[in-house]
Amino acid sequence: MASDDRYVIPPPPQATIAVQGTSKTFPVRRIWCVGRNYVEHIREMGQDERLPPFYFAKPADAIVPDGGTVPYPSLTKDMHHEVELVVVLKSGGRNIPVDKANDCIYGYAVGIDLTRRDLQIASRDLKRPWEIGKAFDHSAPCGAIKPASETGHPKSGKITLKCNGKVRQDGDLNQLIWNVPEIISNLSEIVALEAGDIIMTGTPSGVAATVAGDKLECEVEGIGKLTVTIGQPLK
Numbered sequence: 001m002a003s004d005d006r007y008v009i010p011p012p013p014q015a016t017i018a019v020q021g022t023s024k025t026f027p028v029r030r031i032w033c034v035g036r037n038y039v040e041h042i043r044e045m046g047q048d049e050r051l052p053p054f055y056f057a058k059p060a061d062a063i064v065p066d067g068g069t070v071p072y073p074s075l076t077k078d079m080h081h082e083v084e085l086v087v088v089l090k091s092g093g094r095n096i097p098v099d100k101a102n103d104c105i106y107g108y109a110v111g112i113d114l115t116r117r118d119l120q121i122a123s124r125d126l127k128r129p130w131e132i133g134k135a136f137d138h139s140a141p142c143g144a145i146k147p148a149s150e151t152g153h154p155k156s157g158k159i160t161l162k163c164n165g166k167v168r169q170d171g172d173l174n175q176l177i178w179n180v181p182e183i184i185s186n187l188s189e190i191v192a193l194e195a196g197d198i199i200m201t202g203t204p205s206g207v208a209a210t211v212a213g214d215k216l217e218c219e220v221e222g223i224g225k226l227t228v229t230i231g232q233p234l235k
């Protein structure tokens with residue numbers, strides 16, 4: 001890349017996600033995540049299902065592409081998979097009305113909110129932030145995006161994760177507590193959403209530990225697939 005005199009160091013590379021049917025890629029600005037957006041997952045985590053969902057975030061460069069390998073992260077003995085519908089935005093704004101929210105969507109993908117569960121729970125119990133458990137390197141595998149121009153805006157469809165060929169997570173988008181337009185509208189009251197922001201919309205039940213050597217195969221019906229391998233820890 002040509003040198004750029006504006007910066008004192010080379011600018012970091014732009015994080016991207018592949019788009020189905022084109023060689024062009026989607027540039028990622030921020031990754032927002034919704035916590036506790038499926039009742040069965042709230043129950044398996046022993047949390048109060050009457051409390052509303054909430055948000056946390058991951059760095060854009062936590063994206064791992066389809067076919068990639070996730071090095072088993074440091075400091076944890078209990079990394080969990082959470083398969084999620086990912087919504088990617090082509091525009092944004094503040095205080096977006098629910099009935100205008102779909103206009104902001106470029107497309108959809110399937111992703112995994114990888115979680116150092118032991119560290120997340122320790123943070124939660126100490127009333128500390130969740131970054132150590134959620135926002136680590138390689139923590140956001142994401143499959144190729146299907147443009148909404150081709151899919152429309154799905155209100156239902158199976159969302160699944162298999163580990164080494166065995167089904168572990170098997171939900172449906174119709175189980176979302178806050179649906180996608182509601183998430184976009186609500187999040188836009190908290191921050192100004194912009195093109196390039198992506199949202200992981202929460203996981204159905206069946207989260208479990210994953211270890212080096214595991215092959216995780218995810219699918220959202222009508223949207224796409226994602227396969228990643230969990231690798232050895234980095235030296």
Ligand code: MN
Binds near residue numbers: 082084202
């Ligand atoms: Mn999640």
